[in-house]
Amino acid sequence: MPSTVTKTPEIIKKNEQEMLEDWVKQQKKVLQNRIDHLSESTLKQQCKEFLNQFQTAVQSGEMKDIDQSKAWDGVRRFLAELSRSRALASFSPSETALFVFSLKQPLFTLMQREFKGEELANEIWTISELLDKLGLFTTEVYQQSREDVIRRQQQELLELSTPVMRMWEGVIAVPIIGTLDSARTQAIMENLLQEIVDTNAKLAILDISGVPTVDTQTAQHLIKTVSAAKLMGTQCIISGIRPQIAQTVVHLGIELDNVITKATMYDALAFALARRGWHVQRVNGASSSVEKLARQTSNMSGNLP
Amino acid sequence: MERIPILKVGQYLLITIQVDLHDKMILALQDELTNMIVKTGARGILIDISALEIVDSFIGRVLAQVASCAKLLDAETVVTGMRPAVAITMVELGISMKGVHTALNAEDGMELLNDILHRDEYAHDFSAIN
Numbered sequence: 222m223p224s225t226v227t228k229t230p231e232i233i234k235k236n237e238q239e240m241l242e243d244w245v246k247q248q249k250k251v252l253q254n255r256i257d258h259l260s261e262s263t264l265k266q267q268c269k270e271f272l273n274q275f276q277t278a279v280q281s282g283e284m285k286d287i288d289q290s291k292a293w294d295g296v297r298r299f300l301a302e303l304s305r306s307r308a309l310a311s312f313s314p315s316e317t318a319l320f321v322f323s324l325k326q327p328l329f330t331l332m333q334r335e336f337k338g339e340e341l342a343n344e345i346w347t348i349s350e351l352l353d354k355l356g357l358f359t360t361e362v363y364q365q366s367r368e369d370v371i372r373r374q375q376q377e378l379l380e381l382s383t384p385v386m387r388m389w390e391g392v393i394a395v396p397i398i399g400t401l402d403s404a405r406t407q408a409i410m411e412n413l414l415q416e417i418v419d420t421n422a423k424l425a426i427l428d429i430s431g432v433p434t435v436d437t438q439t440a441q442h443l444i445k446t447v448s449a450a451k452l453m454g455t456q457c458i459i460s461g462i463r464p465q466i467a468q469t470v471v472h473l474g475i476e477l478d479n480v481i482t483k484a485t486m487y488d489a490l491a492f493a494l495a496r497r498g499w500h501v502q503r504v505n506g507a508s509s510s511v512e513k514l515a516r517q518t519s520n521m522s523g524n525l526p
Numbered sequence: 527m528e529r530i531p532i533l534k535v536g537q538y539l540l541i542t543i544q545v546d547l548h549d550k551m552i553l554a555l556q557d558e559l560t561n562m563i564v565k566t567g568a569r570g571i572l573i574d575i576s577a578l579e580i581v582d583s584f585i586g587r588v589l590a591q592v593a594s595c596a597k598l599l600d601a602e603t604v605v606t607g608m609r610p611a612v613a614i615t616m617v618e619l620g621i622s623m624k625g626v627h628t629a630l631n632a633e634d635g636m637e638l639l640n641d642i643l644h645r646d647e648y649a650h651d652f653s654a655i656n
Binding site for chain 2: 417423
């Protein structure tokens with residue numbers, strides 16, 4: 222089977238201009254609503270570049286192992302770059318793979334004109350197989366780029382969503398928003414424990430009003446965090462328990478007996494202040510707002526238990 | 527073999543662990559400590575582990591056992607200065623330090639011991655603890 226010897230590069234070279242125009246036209250037809258992201262000149266440039274690389278690679282005679290062989294390095298690099306940029310410009314996977322697949326029609330028309338009989342069948346088979354592989358390759362790179370984006374966003378989300386706030390002297394709070402899985406628990410735990418060391422906190426409030434559901438797994442993660450804080454001498458208060466969540470916890474038989482729980486952040490903070498020996502009092506009939514603030518501050522006297 | 531010094535400070539026994547523990551060392555410590563409690567009549571024990579970077583399940587368990595022994599001899603145990611990484615490891619290993627009090631640093635630990643002993647002495651003055 223003379224599949225490694227092909228005359229296709231020659232005929233591509235001979236009819237390059239004609240084929241290029243045909244190919245660009247093909248793509249433009251499908252990419253109509255994408256034309257704002259991709260000017261015609263860029264598209265033409267890309268097609269030309271690919272054809273050049275493709276010819277060089279095919280001439281090398283290496284047809285089987287295009288994923289590894291050196292001869293196809295240029296084509297692979299070019300296609301990878303193209304798929305990546307299209308993925309980031311939010312093209313769909315098929316729109317991206319189309320770049321390669323749309324070459325089939327102009328190329329096969331050309332081959333039909335140039336070859337006859339068995340030779341035609343052989344050539345078409347070889348080239349078709351090649352283009353399929355290259356098309357799949359673009360899809361793979363496309364998928365990879367999309368996954369990279371998702372992974373980066375996940376990482377950012379992890380960092381964004383675990384702030385530790387200083388509420389008062391010796392009191393810190395962690396508002397937990399979103400589903401609590403083990404990776405996030407780990408991040409929250411690390412942040413919380415570091416903050417305990419940094420601020421010398423005696424009480425930590427974990428607010429779970431932003432956690433959509435609490436199942437046994439989530440509760441387990443919460444209990445872990447509470448135990449770790451306890452080992453460092455800090456008492457945890459879990460607040461923001463919504464009525465449905467309270468019911469779920471009871472139905473699931475989760476034991477939160479060793480943890481102080483409060484319905485709202487308000488209650489938790491009030492409890493924490495009382496525990497730390499603070500007494501907050503409203504001042505009546507203050508004349509100017511500045512004076513009021515000053516008096517308020519002096520009225521909040523603290524005596525540690 | 528290296529041994530860990532036990533210092534008597536007033537009513538308390540003070541132990542700071544500055545080197546990485548191995549199994550024999552902590553067993554020796556447990557032995558010596560129980561003897562010291564009986565000999566000195568100490569009411570509180572403060573173990574500072576702020577220099578400790580690794581705690582395995584065995585050491586965690588022995589620390590809990592030390593606390594239980596001390597409790598039997600009417601002394602309270604406070605473990606202080608546990609590092610965040612160590613705390614996470616202990617939780618992941620599932621070691622519960624039941625009966626051990628914890629505090630962030632030695633100063634807080636001492637205060638906590640004072641509080642607990644004070645509370646015991648005047649227990650009837652405290653109707654409820656929050």
